[in-house]
Amino acid sequence: MQNQNRRxxxxxxxxxxxxxxxxxxxxxxxxxxxxxxxxxxxxxxNVYSARHYGQMEPVFERFTEETGIEVRFTFGKDAELRExxxxxxxxxxxxxxxxxxxxxxxxxxxxxxxxxxxxEVVARNIPEQFRDPEGRWAALTLxxxxxxxxxxxxxxxxxxxxxxxxDPRWRGRLCLRPATNVYTQSLVAGLIxxxxxxxxxxxVRGWVENAPAENVIDSDTRITQTVAAGxxxxxxxxxxxxxxLLNDDPDFPVRIFWANQGEGERGVHANVSxxxxxxxxxxxxxxxxxxxxxxxxxxxxxxxxxxxEYPANPRVEPHPLxxxxxxxxxxxxxxxxxxxxxxxxxxxxxxxxxx
Amino acid sequence: xxxxxxxxxxGLVRRGRPLPRLGERGASSALPLLPxxxxxxAxxxxxxxxxxxxxxxxxxxxxxxxxxxxxxxxxxxxxxxxxxxxTFLLGTGLAWLVVAHRFPGRGFFEWALLLPLAMPSYVLGYxxxxxxxYAGPVQTSLRGWLGPGFSFPVRTGLWAVxxxxxxxxxxxxxxxxxxxxxxPGSAFDAARVLxxxxxxxxxRVALPLARxxxxxxxxxxxxxxxxxxxxxxFFNFPTLSEGILRVWxxxxxxxxxxxxxxxxxxxxxxxxxxERRLRGRARFSQSRGRAPGISPQPLRxxxxxAATALCTAVLLSAFGLxxxxxxxxxxxxxxxxxxxxxxxxxxxxxxxxxxxxGAAGLTGLLALLLAHGVRRxxxxxxLTRALVRLATLGYAVPGSVVAVGALFALSRLDHALNGWLExxxxxxxxxxxxxxxxxxxxxxxxxFLAVAFGSVEASFEKLKPQLVEAARTxxxxxxxxxxxxxxxxxxxGLLTGLLLVFVDVMKELPITLMLRPFGFDTLSVWIFQxxxxxxxxxxxxxxxxxxxxxxxxxxxxxxxxxxACGAPNPRPQGGRA
Numbered sequence: 001m002q003n004q005n006r007r008x009x010x011x012x013x014x015x016x017x018x019x020x021x022x023x024x025x026x027x028x029x030x031x032x033x034x035x036x037x038x039x040x041x042x043x044x045x046n047v048y049s050a051r052h053y054g055q056m057e058p059v060f061e062r063f064t065e066e067t068g069i070e071v072r073f074t075f076g077k078d079a080e081l082r083e084x085x086x087x088x089x090x091x092x093x094x095x096x097x098x099x100x101x102x103x104x105x106x107x108x109x110x111x112x113x114x115x116x117x118x119x120e121v122v123a124r125n126i127p128e129q130f131r132d133p134e135g136r137w138a139a140l141t142l143x144x145x146x147x148x149x150x151x152x153x154x155x156x157x158x159x160x161x162x163x164x165x166x167d168p169r170w171r172g173r174l175c176l177r178p179a180t181n182v183y184t185q186s187l188v189a190g191l192i193x194x195x196x197x198x199x200x201x202x203x204v205r206g207w208v209e210n211a212p213a214e215n216v217i218d219s220d221t222r223i224t225q226t227v228a229a230g231x232x233x234x235x236x237x238x239x240x241x242x243x244x245l246l247n248d249d250p251d252f253p254v255r256i257f258w259a260n261q262g263e264g265e266r267g268v269h270a271n272v273s274x275x276x277x278x279x280x281x282x283x284x285x286x287x288x289x290x291x292x293x294x295x296x297x298x299x300x301x302x303x304x305x306x307x308x309e310y311p312a313n314p315r316v317e318p319h320p321l322x323x324x325x326x327x328x329x330x331x332x333x334x335x336x337x338x339x340x341x342x343x344x345x346x347x348x349x350x351x352x353x354x355x
Numbered sequence: 356x357x358x359x360x361x362x363x364x365x366g367l368v369r370r371g372r373p374l375p376r377l378g379e380r381g382a383s384s385a386l387p388l389l390p391x392x393x394x395x396x397a398x399x400x401x402x403x404x405x406x407x408x409x410x411x412x413x414x415x416x417x418x419x420x421x422x423x424x425x426x427x428x429x430x431x432x433x434x435x436x437x438x439x440x441x442t443f444l445l446g447t448g449l450a451w452l453v454v455a456h457r458f459p460g461r462g463f464f465e466w467a468l469l470l471p472l473a474m475p476s477y478v479l480g481y482x483x484x485x486x487x488x489y490a491g492p493v494q495t496s497l498r499g500w501l502g503p504g505f506s507f508p509v510r511t512g513l514w515a516v517x518x519x520x521x522x523x524x525x526x527x528x529x530x531x532x533x534x535x536x537x538x539p540g541s542a543f544d545a546a547r548v549l550x551x552x553x554x555x556x557x558x559r560v561a562l563p564l565a566r567x568x569x570x571x572x573x574x575x576x577x578x579x580x581x582x583x584x585x586x587x588x589f590f591n592f593p594t595l596s597e598g599i600l601r602v603w604x605x606x607x608x609x610x611x612x613x614x615x616x617x618x619x620x621x622x623x624x625x626x627x628x629x630e631r632r633l634r635g636r637a638r639f640s641q642s643r644g645r646a647p648g649i650s651p652q653p654l655r656x657x658x659x660x661a662a663t664a665l666c667t668a669v670l671l672s673a674f675g676l677x678x679x680x681x682x683x684x685x686x687x688x689x690x691x692x693x694x695x696x697x698x699x700x701x702x703x704x705x706x707x708x709x710x711x712x713g714a715a716g717l718t719g720l721l722a723l724l725l726a727h728g729v730r731r732x733x734x735x736x737x738l739t740r741a742l743v744r745l746a747t748l749g750y751a752v753p754g755s756v757v758a759v760g761a762l763f764a765l766s767r768l769d770h771a772l773n774g775w776l777e778x779x780x781x782x783x784x785x786x787x788x789x790x791x792x793x794x795x796x797x798x799x800x801x802x803f804l805a806v807a808f809g810s811v812e813a814s815f816e817k818l819k820p821q822l823v824e825a826a827r828t829x830x831x832x833x834x835x836x837x838x839x840x841x842x843x844x845x846x847x848g849l850l851t852g853l854l855l856v857f858v859d860v861m862k863e864l865p866i867t868l869m870l871r872p873f874g875f876d877t878l879s880v881w882i883f884q885x886x887x888x889x890x891x892x893x894x895x896x897x898x899x900x901x902x903x904x905x906x907x908x909x910x911x912x913x914x915x916x917x918x919a920c921g922a923p924n925p926r927p928q929g930g931r932a
Binding site: 046052072073074075076077078079080083084087088089091093107178179180182185212213214216217218219220221222225226228229230231241342343346347350351353355 | 485589591601604790876888
């Protein structure tokens with residue numbers, strides 16, 4: 001009994017030491033390419049992507065089919081991908097950075113991890129409003145952040161603008177996404193751009209008073225489902241979350257309302273996902289080929305339709321399901337300004353106690 | 356002052372180690388080199404964080420204190436109090452129940468109550484959220500019966516505390532159970548003979564004797580709660596670690612974010628200080644090989660049923676029902692899953708497993724080196740104690756901060772190494788540390804060394820000092836004493852530590868996200884990605900897989916019978932002196 005125990009222990013210990021030595025060495029050597037030699041790999045492009053959704057794979061597969069260029073990618077949160085590209089410097093594997101939220105893309109360009117995309121294709125395909133002024137990144141898809149409601153509880157005639165959601169008649173009836181979410185941050189940045197800080201702060205304070213803690217939900221899907229269940233009467237979400245739910249269940253009782261469409265109003269708030277060319281990209285040619293392809297018909301089709309987003313290229317028609325949403329007028333502000341105002345937006349939300 | 360006979364005798368023993376110190380270089384005052392190295396390596400990322408304090412951002416700082424920080428400090432304190440009390444009560448109570456009583460199902464619950472260890476708190480959090488909030492199935496059915504006006508709030512601090520308590524109590528249960536098994540039944544019986552009831556004997560004898568383990572368990576749970584950022588986000592209970600992400604990702608102000616991290620670190624240090632205090636004077640060494648434990652008391656009738664019901668309730672809410680819900684989602688998802696997806700999940704599981712194994716092995720070895728190294732030079736002194744504290748600080752720092760600290764430090768090393776090699780030899784090796792799994796394993800080591808070290812150290816503390824003295828007197832070198840005497844005796848503690856690190860790494864998120872090699876994904880990363888897109892059904896299968904893989908070591912330990920330091924069923928062992 002005792003001997004058996006001792007033998008077990010010694011076997012376990014030996015296994016431990018082996019493990020401790022073997023796995024780090026093995027994993028260090030085998031699991032990855034340390035980027036040695038800084039040689040361009042022919043026929044490959046490496047992507048760091050904050051966009052995933054399981055829908056990037058079909059897009060990249062198609063690109064490989066058409067061009068013969070293999071796409072390798074890793075995904076993560078924007079801030080982390082940027083920190084990583086910065087730390088890796090000239091050894092980075094990243095050729096293309098795909099970010100979500102215009103603010104994130106703006107910061108990437110400001111932090112110096114991107115370089116201008118040469119050529120005319122991207123500028124021809126993507127409107128100026130959705131591009132970096134110096135051409136370092138361009139939007140691929142648009143996500144419109146707007147109001148959703150259940151028509152049997154709130155008629156469209158009761159709805160008008162983001163600003164009007166601050167009205168006390170929505171007390172306890174509003175669902176919002178928390179301040180930590182980039183979409184919220186850019187939406188508030190948009191308010192600051194339109195009205196200045198003081199007025200924007202009044203509006204956001206009104207929102208917070210109207211949304212009890214239970215209604216501040218860190219998921220656009222859940223906000224929409226809560227509106228459907230009657231937990232709140234109006235919510236502010238990206239349009240494609242509703243589109244996904246409607247795609248799964250055509251009888252889903254929630255409808256979209258395009259905000260700020262009235263005369264003299266600025267239009268609905270548009271955010272983007274976009275692609276930038278990494279400064280130390282080793283496969284520059286392939287990276288440009290990928291970015292350009294993503295802004296053309298074929299890439300736009302797959303990229304936008306896979307997630308019910310609007311193509312950033314205005315010559316590409318949106319998904320049929322989105323055509324049922326009507327054609328909203330979009331706020332003409334250059335989207336990179338959200339990046340510029342993002343920190344200010346958070347300070348504002350900190351001041352009004354936005355959760 | 357005159358020496359009493361005892362102190363004189365002690366002095367004799369200490370001074371009079373009569374034989375030459377074979378293989379021991381230098382005197383006991385020499386610097387413990389190996390622990391110094393381990394501590395220095397482990398401290399680098401944390402010190403990087405503290406260095407941020409040298410770049411003050413007074414305006415942002417003033418703004419933060421005027422706006423979001425007071426509430427976050429308060430919430431953090433409430434969370435610590437709630438989770439501390441919750442895990443202590445649940446972990447200790449359940450452990451005492453299964454160790455000192457007999458009731459229907461005891462044998463099953465004894466190991467089953469460990470299962471929630473494999474359940475990541477963020478998975479438990481989103482399952483609770485998605486099931487219990489307004490749009491979830493529970494409230495929807497209740498509204499069906501009670502009318503459309505019915506609802507109850509879920510996004511509150513209370514629920515954050517409940518979920519974290521359910522996810523973290525196994526840390527306390529695990530250590531408490533082992534400690535209660537080790538209690539000498541004689542001490543407990545003595546208290547009974549002296550007229551204490553069982554309950555009173557538990558409070559007066561069992562709790563104080565088990566205190567080091569209980570305190571260690573609760574402080575493990577508290578460090579996890581302090582650095583959690585997902586559960587508090589789900590339940591809208593923002594704490595300091597949530598504030599770090601808000602300021603860093605949102606305001607793009609890394610310096611201010613690291614300053615908040617420093618505040619968090621300070622709070623953690625207070626807790627660790629308290630832990631030292633509480634553990635401090637309570638040092639009991641095993642006086643015998645294995646004393647007979649406490650004889651379990653049968654609970655009959657209603658009391659037995661109540662015990663069974665309590666264990667069932669905890670097990671169901673921390674593990675059974677969430678797994679069932681995940682199973683339902685997974686079932687719905689199964690239709691859309693083909694061979695490619697299964698292969699993908701397989702790769703994710705393999706990657707998680709490899710990382711967890713590697714990290715457990717590496718961390719276990721480092722913990723052993725540290726624990727042994729600091730006591731080689733004699734009893735703990737201020738220097739060695741400081742080293743240990745430095746080396747285990749990483750556990751008190753949120754994973755995202757450790758990750759960024761490690762990334763900064765290692766990438767500088769990478770660039771320096773390449774610069775040197777290029778200048779000297781014309782070779783470019785690329786990113787040897789940040790581009791491979793090495794950086795990841797290093798960061799895991801920094802973050803989880805405290806976990807492994809805690810168990811190893813506790814085992815070392817329980818060793819009779821005379822045992823080592825005797826072996827040394829017989830001429831064994833310190834290394835031989837370590838290998839032949841100490842290691843076999845502390846092996847259960849070491850394995851416990853390895854298991855905890857293994858499971859922690861399986862569940863780990865922020866470090867894995869930031870430092871994993873290009874294109875190298877794990878189950879936890881995948882789940883995170885799906886959760887942040889609210890694709891509940893898509894998270895279900897990988898979550899179940901994660902829980903299943905995390906269960907392997909738990910089951911293994913239960914099977915090996917060393918879950919409770921060699922005594923799952925406390926029968927008196929033969930061969931006792």
